[in-house]
Amino acid sequence: MYYVGVDLGTSAVKLLLMEGTGRIVNIVSKEYPLYFPHPGWSEQRPEDWWSAVKEGLKELTANCDKSKVAGISFGGQMHGLVLLDKDDNVIRPAILWNDGRTQEETEYLNETIGREKLSKYTANIAFTGFTAPKVLWVKNREPENFAKICKLMLPKDYIAYMLTGCFCTDVSDASGMLLFDVEHKCWSREMMEICGVKESQLAAIYESYEVVGTLRPAVAAELGLPEGVKVAAGAGDNAAAAIGTGTVGDGMCNISLGTSGTIFISSKKFGVDRNNALHSFAHADGKYHLMGCMLSAASCNKWWMEDILRTSEFAQEQAAITDDRLGNNHVYFLPYLMGERSPHNDASARGTFIGMTMDSSREDLYQAVLEGVAFAIRDSFEVAKSLGIHIEASKICGGGAKSPLWKKIFANVLNIRLDLIESEEGPGYGGAILAAVACGAYASVEEAAAKLVRVVDSVEPDAAIAARYEERYRKFARIYPTVKELFSQIA
Numbered sequence: 480m481y482y483v484g485v486d487l488g489t490s491a492v493k494l495l496l497m498e499g500t501g502r503i504v505n506i507v508s509k510e511y512p513l514y515f516p517h518p519g520w521s522e523q524r525p526e527d528w529w530s531a532v533k534e535g536l537k538e539l540t541a542n543c544d545k546s547k548v549a550g551i552s553f554g555g556q557m558h559g560l561v562l563l564d565k566d567d568n569v570i571r572p573a574i575l576w577n578d579g580r581t582q583e584e585t586e587y588l589n590e591t592i593g594r595e596k597l598s599k600y601t602a603n604i605a606f607t608g609f610t611a612p613k614v615l616w617v618k619n620r621e622p623e624n625f626a627k628i629c630k631l632m633l634p635k636d637y638i639a640y641m642l643t644g645c646f647c648t649d650v651s652d653a654s655g656m657l658l659f660d661v662e663h664k665c666w667s668r669e670m671m672e673i674c675g676v677k678e679s680q681l682a683a684i685y686e687s688y689e690v691v692g693t694l695r696p697a698v699a700a701e702l703g704l705p706e707g708v709k710v711a712a713g714a715g716d717n718a719a720a721a722i723g724t725g726t727v728g729d730g731m732c733n734i735s736l737g738t739s740g741t742i743f744i745s746s747k748k749f750g751v752d753r754n755n756a757l758h759s760f761a762h763a764d765g766k767y768h769l770m771g772c773m774l775s776a777a778s779c780n781k782w783w784m785e786d787i788l789r790t791s792e793f794a795q796e797q798a799a800i801t802d803d804r805l806g807n808n809h810v811y812f813l814p815y816l817m818g819e820r821s822p823h824n825d826a827s828a829r830g831t832f833i834g835m836t837m838d839s840s841r842e843d844l845y846q847a848v849l850e851g852v853a854f855a856i857r858d859s860f861e862v863a864k865s866l867g868i869h870i871e872a873s874k875i876c877g878g879g880a881k882s883p884l885w886k887k888i889f890a891n892v893l894n895i896r897l898d899l900i901e902s903e904e905g906p907g908y909g910g911a912i913l914a915a916v917a918c919g920a921y922a923s924v925e926e927a928a929a930k931l932v933r934v935v936d937s938v939e940p941d942a943a944i945a946a947r948y949e950e951r952y953r954k955f956a957r958i959y960p961t962v963k964e965l966f967s968q969i970a
Contacts (some may be wrong), residue, residue, distance in 0.1 A: 490513065496539050601760055773859075774818060822859055
């Protein structure tokens with residue numbers, strides 16, 4: 480049988496067709512526009528997602544036996560606000576995860592309502608990208624649109640609704656809304672009252688691997704697929720990517736080096752750190768996870784190479800950074816080019832070089848950029864360790880993970896083994912795995928991940944290099960607290 484994973488991203492939807500054995504049969508990508516109606520705003524039209532998904536599904540299954548397509552599930556961009564009226568028309572363009580318009584609403588939630596109450600209600604505090612501040616923004620700035628709301632949903636859930644007619648969400652994606660009681664996996668009545676939202680406007684909640692429905696007859700006919708194709712709830716993109724990398728069970732870890740960077744730690748138990756430095760979310764395997772997200776990861780590398788050095792010779796520039804230099808650099812870099820989320824939650828933070836002297840070289844500065852991203856991920860790693868979570872190894876994926884040098888730096892900065900997996904398809908592969916579990920091909924997400932996700936290479940830390948990085952990290956960790964007050968003045 481075949482299983483489809485739909486990775487609904489910010490720039491494109493990527494659809495993946497997987498056999499029950501885990502073999503990827505086909506991959507199709509369809510782009511759609513991104514709109515910036517005002518500085519700092521970021522929007523998309525849900526109708527564009529739906530058109531792209533339909534065209535993608537037709538192309539994806541064009542050359543296979545469509546009768547063998549058994550299930551569809553998702554990994555989707557998180558936090559986006561999709562609003563439908565009583566006739567299921569989209570009320571306004573979706574406000575996306577990277578939209579920064581809600582600073583006043585976020586401050587209201589964190590300062591007036593209070594971080595302690597938010598953490599009690601939802602296990603998290605407010606960030607500008609989260610959904611609840613967006614709801615308040617619409618309520619405050621577009622009351623005529625707020626009055627029309629019949630259904631409030633997340634991006635991937637709009638696609639599930641269009642496919643099945645089921646108004647649904649999953650626990651992992653709902654966790655990033657700041658409307659969801661993560662510990663008890665239900666909507667927070669306190670947050671609904673704060674945001675002026677009724678429970679009838681919020682979706683039915685499912686585990687990520689649960690079936691929410693089957694294809695609407697008209698949709699099945701248009702796509703040429705059986706009406707009995709099962710659609711599973713799916714997951715937020717980071718949770719789906721974790722499934723796709725086998726990051727399930729207790730104390731498993733995945734580091735993703737994309738435009739932004741994440742460290743994702745799965746746990747059988749619910750937990751919240753005292754400063755809410757990490758997101759505490761439900762996981763797509765039925766348990767929980769902690770996640771640290773830095774806003775600029777591989778994008779720091781791209782910025783340094785393409786905008787500053789004006790070259791695309793990444794391998795050539797990295798070749799000069801030899802093992803003897805690792806842990807011996809006197810230059811440090813704070814990688815906060817877009818502000819920072821975890822663990823500082825400081826939109827005013829900025830990228831900073833410190834420690835340069837007259838003998839600082841081009842290689843020193845480039846090395847500092849790569850090390851700064853690794854040190855920033857370790858900041859979140861340290862928060863997880865403070866909760867008693869022991870991490871012996873981590874998967875690593877994303878564009879940045881293609882660099883042997885950067886993987887070596889990460890392995891030694893964190894002083895753990897890094898495993899590389901066979902498939903680099905992240906959320907799409909995770910979505911396909913969730914579909915397979917929903918259809919009964921595997922008894923659980925953990926069983927599916929154990930059988931389908933294969934480690935093909937590993938990078939071990941070097942004791943001497945790791946010891947040098949331990950000393951350097953302790954100094955790095957003191958820089959942000961020292962210069963923090965300056966950022967708000969110069970931002």
